[in-house]
Structures are given as C-alpha cells and as structure tokens.
Amino acid sequence: MKKLTVDSGACIGCHFCEIVCSLAHSDNEVNPRRARIRVHEDIFNKVFKPVVCQQCKKAQCIEACEQDAIHKDPKLGVPVIDYQKCTACLSCLKACPFGAIFYDEREGLPLVCDLCGGDPQCIKFCPKHPMKLNAALSYA
Amino acid sequence: MVYGYAGKLLRINLTTRSITTEMIDYDAARLFIGGRGYCSWLLFNELPPGIDPLSPDNKVIYGVGPLTGAPVIGSAKYVIVTKSPQTGLFLDTYAGGSFGPELKFAGYDFVIIEGKAEQPVYILIRDDSTEIRDASHLWGLSTWEAETRIKKELGDETVRLSVIGPAGERLSNLALVQSDYYHQCGRGGAGAVLGSKNVKGLAVRGSQGVSVARPQAVLDLLSDTIKALNNKKPAVERMKYGTPLTLNFTNNFGILPTYNFREGQFQGASGIDAYAVRDKTIADGSCYSCPMGCTKLTQSGLKTLAISLAGGPEYEATSLLGSNLGIDSIDKIICLNSLCDSLGLDVIGAGNVVAWAMECYERGIINKEYSSGLDLRFGNYEAAAKLIEMMAYREGIGDLLTQGVRRAAQVIGQGSEEFAMHVKGLEYPGYRPGPRSPGFGLVYAITERGGCHRRAWPVIEEQNLEPFTTEGRAQMVKRLYDQRIPWHCAVTCDLPILNLDPDHDLAAEVISAVTGWEFSWKDMQDLCDRVASLLRVFNIREGVRREDDSLAARSFEPDNSGAGIGRTLTKQMLDEMLDEYYSLRGWDKDGFPTDETLLRLCLNKVANEVGKYRSSPGEE
Numbered sequence: 229m230k231k232l233t234v235d236s237g238a239c240i241g242c243h244f245c246e247i248v249c250s251l252a253h254s255d256n257e258v259n260p261r262r263a264r265i266r267v268h269e270d271i272f273n274k275v276f277k278p279v280v281c282q283q284c285k286k287a288q289c290i291e292a293c294e295q296d297a298i299h300k301d302p303k304l305g306v307p308v309i310d311y312q313k314c315t316a317c318l319s320c321l322k323a324c325p326f327g328a329i330f331y332d333e334r335e336g337l338p339l340v341c342d343l344c345g346g347d348p349q350c351i352k353f354c355p356k357h358p359m360k361l362n363a364a365l366s367y368a
Numbered sequence: 369m370v371y372g373y374a375g376k377l378l379r380i381n382l383t384t385r386s387i388t389t390e391m392i393d394y395d396a397a398r399l400f401i402g403g404r405g406y407c408s409w410l411l412f413n414e415l416p417p418g419i420d421p422l423s424p425d426n427k428v429i430y431g432v433g434p435l436t437g438a439p440v441i442g443s444a445k446y447v448i449v450t451k452s453p454q455t456g457l458f459l460d461t462y463a464g465g466s467f468g469p470e471l472k473f474a475g476y477d478f479v480i481i482e483g484k485a486e487q488p489v490y491i492l493i494r495d496d497s498t499e500i501r502d503a504s505h506l507w508g509l510s511t512w513e514a515e516t517r518i519k520k521e522l523g524d525e526t527v528r529l530s531v532i533g534p535a536g537e538r539l540s541n542l543a544l545v546q547s548d549y550y551h552q553c554g555r556g557g558a559g560a561v562l563g564s565k566n567v568k569g570l571a572v573r574g575s576q577g578v579s580v581a582r583p584q585a586v587l588d589l590l591s592d593t594i595k596a597l598n599n600k601k602p603a604v605e606r607m608k609y610g611t612p613l614t615l616n617f618t619n620n621f622g623i624l625p626t627y628n629f630r631e632g633q634f635q636g637a638s639g640i641d642a643y644a645v646r647d648k649t650i651a652d653g654s655c656y657s658c659p660m661g662c663t664k665l666t667q668s669g670l671k672t673l674a675i676s677l678a679g680g681p682e683y684e685a686t687s688l689l690g691s692n693l694g695i696d697s698i699d700k701i702i703c704l705n706s707l708c709d710s711l712g713l714d715v716i717g718a719g720n721v722v723a724w725a726m727e728c729y730e731r732g733i734i735n736k737e738y739s740s741g742l743d744l745r746f747g748n749y750e751a752a753a754k755l756i757e758m759m760a761y762r763e764g765i766g767d768l769l770t771q772g773v774r775r776a777a778q779v780i781g782q783g784s785e786e787f788a789m790h791v792k793g794l795e796y797p798g799y800r801p802g803p804r805s806p807g808f809g810l811v812y813a814i815t816e817r818g819g820c821h822r823r824a825w826p827v828i829e830e831q832n833l834e835p836f837t838t839e840g841r842a843q844m845v846k847r848l849y850d851q852r853i854p855w856h857c858a859v860t861c862d863l864p865i866l867n868l869d870p871d872h873d874l875a876a877e878v879i880s881a882v883t884g885w886e887f888s889w890k891d892m893q894d895l896c897d898r899v900a901s902l903l904r905v906f907n908i909r910e911g912v913r914r915e916d917d918s919l920a921a922r923s924f925e926p927d928n929s930g931a932g933i934g935r936t937l938t939k940q941m942l943d944e945m946l947d948e949y950y951s952l953r954g955w956d957k958d959g960f961p962t963d964e965t966l967l968r969l970c971l972n973k974v975a976n977e978v979g980k981y982r983s984s985p986g987e988e
Contacts, residue, residue, distance in 0.1 A: 240661040242654040243466070247439050251583055256371070258439055259473065259577025271465075272512070272549050274651035274665045333575035355594060355659035358607050359652050 229305045231283055232341065232348055232367050239276035239364035240357050241269055245350035249341075252349040261333045264341040265350055268327075278364055280350075281306050281328045281341040289340070292323030304343045311337060343367075370394055371581040372434025372882040373402070378476045378498060380491060382565055383424060383483030387498045392477055398885065399970055402433025402477060403859035404460050405899045407449035410480065411458070412902060412974070417909040421453040421557075422539055422564040424484035430471065430530070430570070431478045433859035434883045437469035437578040437656075439586050441593045442861030444468055444655035446530075446547075451910075452556040453564075454541040454717075454772050455793040455818045458906045459556035462822075463530070464655035464861055465548030470528040473574030485566040490518065490531075492571045503568040507537060510710040511546040512675070518571050531569030532559040533712020535760040539563050540770040541793075542717035542759065546709065550663055550679020551655070554714040556794060556817055557772075581884030589878055594659055596868055603660075603867040607652075609642040610662040611683040614798070616641050617827065618687070622930010623800040623808070625692040627746055628723035629789050629922055632800045632929040636696025640686045644698040653679075660864050668702035672753070678705040681715075687798035688719025693726065694746030707753060711760035713770075718759060720795035721769045721776060722752050724788055733782045740764035786921040792912070794818025801919060802927045803935035805830055807841040810945045813917040814845070816903040824848035825866075835931070838941050842948035850896035854879065857895065898969040900953060901961040905971075905978045914959045917946055958983075 246263035253264065260266070265280040283305040290298045290307055297313035298320060300306070307329075309320070314337060321329040321338050330339045341348075354365040377390045392406075400406040407429045419425040429449045436443050446468030452459035471479070474493050481491070488503040506514050511533040519525055529547060536543035536559030543559030544552045553559075562569070580586050597603040605613055615637065618624040622632035638644070645664060652661040668676035681689070681701050689695065689704040708715045728734040729744035736743065740758065742751040742765075758766025768776050773795050777788035789796040791812045796819045801809035807826040812819045824845050833840045854875035855862045868874075872892035880887045919942065926936045950957065954965030960982055966975035 240652050240654040240659075242658055242661075243656050244439075244659070247657060248587070250577065251439060251580075251587070254577075256581070256583045257577040257579045258437060259575075260469075261473065261575045262577065271653075272516070274653040274663070276653075353590070353594070355598075357652060357659070357661045358604050359661070 229283070230367055231305070232280055232343060232351070232365065234278045234280060235362060235364050236277040238357070238360040238362055239267065239278055240355070240360070241267060241271070241274065241276040242355060243267055244353040244355065245278060245365060248349045248353045252344055262339065264330060264339050266330055279326060279328050282326050288323040288325060289320035289329055292319040294319065304346055306343055307340055308342065309338060309340060314338065369884070370397070371579045371884045372438060373397065374472050374475045374477045374576070374578070376476050377478040377480065378493065379480045379482070380498065380500065381482045382485040382489065382500065382567070385500055387500070399898065401854070401857035401879065401895060403431050403447050403857045404449070404853070405857035405895065406433070407431040407447060407460070407478065408458065408899065408902055408906065410478065411449050411451070412906050414480075415451060419451065421451045421456060421561060424565065426451050426561055426564070428481040428558065428561050428565070429478060431859065432468045432472050433477070433857055434879065435858040435860050437472040438580050438882050439590050439657065440860055440878055440882065441590065441658060442655065442864045443657045445859050445861050446471060447856070447859055448545060448553045448558045450558055450561045452558075452817065453539070453560050454557040457792060457818070457910050457912060458816045458903050459558060460817060460856070461545070461553035461555050461558050462856070462859070463545070463547045463551040463553045465528070465551035466656045467528040467530050467547040467572060468859065469656050470572045470574055472578050473576050474572050475574060475576050479570070481565060481567065484564065488566050488568055490568045490571060492522070494573045495575055506568045508534060510534065511712050512549055512710050514568060515549060518569070522571065524573060527571050527573045529569055529571050532562050533710060533760065535712040535770065536560055536563035538760070538762045538770070540713065540759065540762070541772040541775070542714045542721070542770055543712050544714045546712065550653070550665070550709070552709065552714070554716060555820065559712050580882045582881045585881040586878070589881060593865070593868070597659065597864060600867055603864070606662060606867065607660050609646055610664045610680070612642040612645040612681065612686050614683040614827070615686050618799060621804070621827070622927070622932060623802065623805050625687050625796065625798055625800055627694055628692060628727040628787055629796065629800050630727070630787070632802065632927070634691035634696070637691065639696045640690040640698050640701055645681060645686065648698055648702060655861065658861065658864055662863065666702050668706070669699040670703050673703050673706060675710070676703050676706050678702045678709065681705040684798045685715045685719070688716050688723070689752075692719055692723045693752055695749055695752070697749070700749040704749070704753060704756060707756050711757065713756060713760055716797050717772060717795045718756055720789055721759065721773050722755050724773045724776065724784070725755065725765070725769060727787055728780060728784050733780060733784055738765060789819070789920045789922060791815070791819035791919060792916055794820060796920065797821040799827065801923050801937060802932045803836050803937045804927070804930065804932035806838055806937050806941055806945065807833070807844055809919050809923060809937055809942055810841055810845045810949060812919060813942060813946065814949060816907055823852060836935050838944045841945050842952055846949060846952050849900070850893065853896040853899050854892050857899065894969060897953065897965070898971060901955070901965060901969060902971060902974060904955065904959065904961055905974050908960060908978060908981050914946065917959060918942065
C-alpha cells in the first residue's frame with residue numbers, strides 16, 4: 229500500500245500543500261483552514277512540519293469514534309469519515325496521536341486526508357528546494 | 369460574482385473607536401485592481417493635501433489584491449499606503465510572510481486606520497469580529513517580543529502580525545512595520561505613522577478562503593511558473609543564495625555603495641557576499657505560496673547580542689550595513705541587521721544615516737562630544753551598533769539622526785548636504801547611480817516614494833545599453849517600472865515572477881483567471897499609466913515639482929571606481945532622461961500629467977484637481 233510520507237527537514241514553509249489540498253476539495257476556494265494537510269511552523273526559527281494522516285494500521289481515530297462513523301478505506305489505507313453519522317464530537321481529532329485530523333473552521337467538522345482518491349494533489353506542488361535533498365512530501 | 373476579492377473594506381477610527389465595514393467599489397477595482405492601485409486611489413480621495421503625516425489626520429491603509437492568498441506565485445504580500453513622514457509624499461511599502469493572505473482570509477481587501485488612540489492599542493481582526501485592544505503592556509517591546517507576546521496572550525500560534533518596534537513608538541522617520549518576524553515594510557516611516565496613532569500593530573486570523581474563477585487555469589499557470597523557475601539558472605541561484613547574490617555583481621560593476629557612496633567597490637566584498645551569507649544560513653524559509661525560499665535565516669558568530677538572528681541579511685543590509693559602513697564581517701552585519709529589525713528600523717535608512725554620520729565625523733563636521741562619545745570612524749562596528757540603538761530610542765545624537773539623512777544634514781549643514789544620499793528625503797538603496805548607470809539615477813529621480821530600487825531595477829538591462837549616455841534609459845525605466853505595477857496592484861511579490869521577465873499578457877492572464885474579469889495587455893498598460901499618473905498628481909498636490917526629481921549632489925561628481933572611472937553623470941543627462949520619461953508617460957515638461965492623458969486613463973476627477981497646481985503662463 230502506498231503511503232504519503234513527510235520529510236519535515238525538506239519543508240520550506242510555502243504552504244502549497246494546504247493551498248492545493250483545499251482547492252482540490254472544493255469547487256473553487258483556497259482556504260488553508262479547510263485543508264486536510266497542515267504545516268505546523270515555528271516561524272521565528274523557520275522550522276516547518278507538515279502534518280498529515282499517517283495511515284496507521286491500528287487507527288486510534290476509528291477506535292475513538294462512538295458513532296462508528298469512521299472506517300478505513302481498504303485500498304488507500306486512510307480513514308474515511310461518514311458525515312451522515314458524524315456528530316462532530318471531535319473525539320477522533322483528539323485521539324489522533326499525530327494531530328492529523330483537522331477542524332474545518334467553517335463547517336465545524338473533522339477533516340482527514342483522503343489521498344485525493346489515490347492521486348494526492350499536494351505532492352504535485354510540493355517544491356524541491358535546491359538546498360534540500362528532496363521535496364518534503366512523497367507518495368510511494 | 370467577482371472572484372479573488374473578499375469584497376469588504378474595514379474602517380477603524382481610533383479617535384471615535386468606531387469600527388465599520390464597507391463594500392469595496394468594484395468599478396474602482398476594475399480600474400485599479402487592488403493593492404498599490406486601489407489604496408492609492410483611496411488615499412488620493414480621502415487625504416486632503418498638506419496634512420501632517422504624524423497627525424491624526426493621516427491614514428494608514430493596509431491592502432491586498434485579488435491574487436493575494438490565491439494559488440499564484442508569491443501571493444503572500446500586503447501593502448501599506450500612507451503619507452510618509454520622511455518624504456511628506458505618497459508611500460507604498462510591502463511585506464511578505466503570511467499576513468497578507470490572512471487578512472484576505474479574515475474577509476477584507478483593505479483596512480483603513482484613522483485618527484489616534486488615546487492609549488497604546490493593538491487591533492485584533494478575527495473574521496467578522498474586530499477589537500481595539502489595550503497594548504500598554506506591549507509598548508516598548510521589540511518587534512519580535514511584541515509578536516511573540518500577542519500570540520501568547522491570544523493563545524493562538526497561527527495569528528499573523530504586523531507590528532512596530534521602539535523606533536515606531538518614538539516616531540522615527542526610519543521606522544518599519546514588521547510581519548512574521550522577518551518580513552518588513554521597511555521604507556518611508558510607515559512604522560512612525562502607526563506609532564503616531566498609538567498603534568503597536570495588527571493581529572489577524574481568518575477562517576474564510578479566497579475563491580478563484582477558473583481553478584484549473586490558475587493551477588496550470590502556477591505549475592508552469594514553478595517549472596519555468598526551476599529551469600532558469602538565475603532563479604535557482606536566487607533560491608540558494610537569496611538577494612545577497614547582487615553584491616558580487618554590483619561590486620564588479622562599481623556601483624556597490626562603499627564608505628557612504630564615496631566609492632563603488634569594496635575591498636572586503638568577499639567577506640560579505642552571497643557565499644558568506646550562505647555560510648551563516650541555518651534555515652531557508654518561504655513566504656506563503658512561493659517556492660523560492662529566499663528568506664535566509666542566519667545566525668551570527670558574534671555573541672554581542674542576546675539574539676543575533678536575522679531574516680537575511682538581504683543584499684540591502686550587506687551593502688548599507690556592510691560596505692557602506694566599511695564593515696567587512698558578515699557576523700557583524702547580521703548583528704546590525706538583527707538590531708535594526710528588532711528595534712524596528714529600516715536597514716537601508718539606518719545604514720545611510722550611520723554612514724553619513726561617519727563621514728561627517730571623519731571630516732571633522734561632527735566631533736566626539738557631539739557624537740555622544742562614539743568614535744564614528746568607518747569600520748567601527750561597536751559605534752555603529754550603539755548609534756542604531758540611540759536612533760531607535762532617540763538618545764543623544766540619535767534623536768536627530770533618526771529623522772533621516774535629509775533632516776540631519778539640514779540641521780548639521782557645513783556642506784554635509786552634499787553627501788546626504790537621498791531623493792525627496794528617502795535614502796538611497798544599495799546601488800550607486802553614476803555615469804555607467806544613469807538609468808538607476810532616473811529610477812531614483814522618478815520613483816514617487818523617493819530614492820528606491822523596488823519600482824524598477826535596471827542593473828542587468830543597463831549593461832546592454834550604450835555606456836555613458838542616456839540612450840534608451842527612459843524607455844528601459846518605463847518598461848521595467850510598468851512591468852511591476854500589475855503585480856503590485858494584484859498583490860503578489862514581484863521577485864519570483866521577474867525572473868521570468870513577464871509581460872502584460874501574463875499579468876492579464878493570471879488576473880483574469882483569478883477574478884473572472886477579462887483583462888488584456890492594453891488594460892494592463894492602461895493600469896500602469898493610470899497608477900503612475902495618479903501617484904504623480906498625489907505628489908504634485910504635496911508640492912513635488914520637476915526640480916525635486918533629482919539626485920544627491922554626490923551622484924553628479926566624477927566617478928572614482930569601477931567601469932565608470934573618470935566619467936560623470938551630469939545634471940544635463942538627468943534632464944534629458946526626465947524630458948524623455950515625462951513624454952513617454954504623457955506628462956508635460958514640468959512633469960504634470962496632461963489633461964489628455966488623465967482623461968484617457970479615466971482619471972477625470974484627477975484632471976480637475978491637477979489644474980489648480982499648474983503655474984499659469986504669466987506667473988513665471
């Protein structure tokens with residue numbers, strides 16, 4: 229199974245991943261606060277850390293959900309949230325050890341990476357800076 | 369629906385503490401796009417001529433544009449437009465980071481700050497909620513401390529800030545406004561205007577997005593741009609080394625400011641060049657929506673300051689705090705840069721003033737008693753550092769120097785005006801105009817905010833023109849100046865895109881794809897002419913005339929270094945270039961836009977206004 233991996237040391241903090249992710253999940257809106265990948269940053273020290281679903285084998289978000297609203301996509305290995313069942317209790321968000329379930333500030337709902345159905349858009353725009361060995365995001 | 373815009377303007381009157389939201393004027397947006405253009409239009413309409421820039425009558429306008437926050441290269445910037453306390457004229461000053469997009473995400477294209485608060489305040493904008501909050505506990509803090517404290521007290525690391533330091537609080541003409549720790553609206557004293565209103569800064573956090581009309585077209589353009597940059601050697605070099613690369617070039621060319629612009633080449637250049645900066649770089653950082661990573665976070669090897677980090681030094685710091693002061697150590701430059709940023713002083717202005725004071729000292733115009741005991745010889749880092757602190761806190765001689773080099777030279781006199789390097793009161797940046805670079809002279813002379821390199825940058829292109837003549841300069845300067853205007857209005861950073869030498873077709877394509885309005889090459893050219901003429905009339909209203917479009921006296925002396933040695937940039941050459949430039953702009957010999965030009969550009973109201981200032985034929 230392919231995995232979206234992060235090399236934080238290669239991240240330069242451009243936020244392209246958030247920009248492209250939010251646009252890919254909407255008709256025409258860029259909104260980093262609705263992205264399913266987020267760059268945590270210490271901007272004083274210029275330290276950047278993209279955070280995204282780690283496709284855990286034993287997913288704590290799924291276990292924490294009392295509504296049985298989350299199941300794992302068997303092909304992609306990411307959790308899928310059924311918003312019909314979701315009550316926005318956000319226990320999945322609290323349970324994720326990586327902080328990789330995010331809060332949609334507009335809808336008040338949890339958000340998680342869906343790998344764009346197997347063709348993650350974020351990696352297409354993640355730049356490889358010439359002072360770094362690789363781009364921060366890869367999918368293999 | 370018009371895409372790209374938030375659609376709202378926030379107006380904050382600090383005197384009455386009223387906070388109101390207005391819809392933006394889409395007819396004006398079509399003509400001026402946003403950012404530099406739209407904010408200038410607002411300032412022109414709302415600011416009566418002749419007001420004191422540091423009085424409650426002045427306004428500070430924060431602006432973004434339709435591209436800000438969108439998936440477009442460099443869509444990170446915001447602009448502050450105000451009347452400059454340093455020049456008394458129009459000022460636009462920009463910073464990157466993430467503050468600009470955040471303002472858009474909070475739902476605003478523009479914020480107008482008016483009046484004056486009774487006590488220190490900061491302004492917190494969170495989507496539809498805006499508060500004027502007490503900042504008495506923040507007053508006196510460095511820019512960096514202020515950012516950190518506000519984030520802490522709000523319990524939100526993701527809030528974005530735009531703050532002033534002690535220099536701004538004390539109304540220094542060199543006071544900057546800083547965002548995200550390392551991004552500065554450096555020039556012209558915007559920090560003092562905020563300080564005069566008792567505003568420590570703005571804190572912004574938004575949860576709304578920006579909608580684009582044709583997402584796929586915008587993404588395709590973004591992808592093409594990134595690819596093109598990666599295939600362009602100068603762009604890749606820029607990613608590696610940032611702006612300090614310029615020093616290697618200007619030194620060879622003989623236009624590197626050295627010893628207060630007395631010389632154009634520096635013996636110690638190799639110790640302060642791009643490779644020296646790279647050697648001290650501990651992290652590369654990008655602004656929002658940009659792959660360049662040209663912010664080089666550096667750590668000085670000197671332990672003289674509590675914090676000796678700098679976001680840079682950029683080329684302007686290596687030249688004006690380095691060669692121009694006779695300082696050949698990158699460690700020392702990083703410390704001086706760090707001091708300026710944390711105290712809230714513009715490195716270009718501060719570097720100029722310190723260099724001027726050093727020259728005064730070496731010539732015996734200023735003695736040790738007057739310099740508060742400082743041994744102001746060129747190369748004396750400790751004295752420079754102390755002087756920068758004194759300027760920020762207005763102590764001793766710092767009280768005068770912090771008003772900028774024009775004012776300082778007026779007060780000290782004794783011929784020091786001859787080597788006070790400024791145009792219209794704004795100090796020269798890191799390029800020495802001279803016989804080999806008359807085009808740069810024209811840029812400084814015509815730029816509305818004064819001596820500035822950020823509206824047109826002819827360094828490379830001028831090499832290809834016939835040396836020691838004015839041939840082709842006016843056309844070149846107009847083309848380069850106009851190349852940037854759409855991006856400054858849109859608002860994006862011009863640095864990445866300029867690597868691709870963009871024409872108006874590209875600007876029109878990107879702005880159309882984001883907004884859904886259809887713009888053509890001609891629309892972009894009209895935009896450029898419209899903005900240039902509007903700003904010209906703004907400045908005419910404030911008293912600018914042809915004779916103000918000039919240079920520091922030193923720039924007309926015979927050159928003593930580099931490619932122009934023994935030659936002179938004469939006043940006659942500048943006059944020739946001005947004649948030609950004015951004519952290309954549709955302005956008359958006095959530099960007044962003609963009625964025909966203004967009417968063609970839909971500036972009818974401006975045409976009515978400018979007539980009042982034309983001298984009638986009988987008058988002379």
